[in-house]
Amino acid sequence: MYQGTEAAVGPAAEICERIWLSIAERRLRPGTRLKEEQLAEVFEVSRARVRQALAMLESDGLVTILPNRGAFVAEPGVHEARDVFHFRRQVEARVLERLTDSIDETAIPRLEAHLALEREADAKGDKTAIIRLSGGFHLLLAELSGSTFLVSMLRDLISRSTLIATMYRRQVDHNCGPDEHAALIEAIRASDLAEAVRLMDDHLCHVEDELDLTEAVSVLRDLREALV
Template sequence: MGLTTVTAKQLEVQRIVDVLSRGVAQHRLRPGTRLIEAQIVDTLQANRNHVQVALQRLAMQRIVTIEPNRGAIIAQPSAREAREVFAARRAIERAIVESISAQTLHEQRERIAQHMANERQATTSSDRRLIVRELSEFHLLLAQLSGNAVMAEILDNLMVRSSLIVALYQRNDVPACASNEHQQILDALSAGDQALAVQVLMAHLDELENQLALDEPTAPEVNLREALAGL
């Protein structure tokens, strides 16, 4: 019974972590947003203790900052941290792409085709959150295709932190990730040319970083209940 109780608690904490992380990744929860425990408990129908544990876990992942007398807020990465996150992404995503074979792409071709169709449909819409979600999912899909669960877990955290960075520093309101570059990476991998795939990926990440204005911005106000609704 004890094991069942612990497992249920872990699953519930993870649910809260996942919802808040999605809120960040989809730019619903922007940097500097105060995470009021009572509102999270009410909106997610969650236990306050579970919410507290989830916030502590997110703080360890540098997605949330817990400050004395202020509580938890969505992290506001500095310009230096932004550069470091992109440096880490280059290292991890290079290793991920180098781990993907042409055979893997062939075996997973239906899954990949479905994602790319979703991505193309999203980029023709005016739904910024949908665009951001689908373009980010491509990078996570590559991590899953690599078969390395540890690299996938690391990249998942880096992608959420990247969402914070984009929300703070992107120069315009157009998502920087480009679907055609994603297709070029897939084409190179399908041809067995991992070196070309890495080259396109590095240029892609360079462009993403170059579209950031790395100065110190001011965070806008966010309605927490509205941001979490439906996640």
């Protein structure tokens, strides 16, 4: 996930974000071939820049690069999907531990400001903003914990869980939803770690419960159609 993070700037990161959003919005399906020359044309950049972006996406688990065959949107298997959600729960719990242990006075207002944006996007039905903001809430928690390690772990896990959700979700369109985030903010405000971890666990289970980890639907779509 690349949105709203100071670490990811520059043309390659912008390409990554566009591709990530296309995956999250189900316009770009797992297994789709990502042709360098087409991407260079769509994004109006050099092929070297495209290769740089594809390498970044590969390290985040969103793209698979096969020798002599090219790059494809990754298709994580069922076991990997379970592992990703398992570790995401551990990392999010650690973030909450850090946050409830010593919370900065600016943290709650920042979380509330983010929540306000989520409610606004929800009211407008702005799908792209909803996707960015719901993942962004979790990243903001990690940023507020002050650990760059937890931020980078969580960014990786969120981008992988986004791809997994598009592959295995029974129903289209699920995002976190501001109400569960609001409850999490309250638990953090009260420095109630047990309640915060319980809420987060339930919250992530709601996402995971919607996944059918027994089969995958793979529909290939034309790359150009998906990206423009």
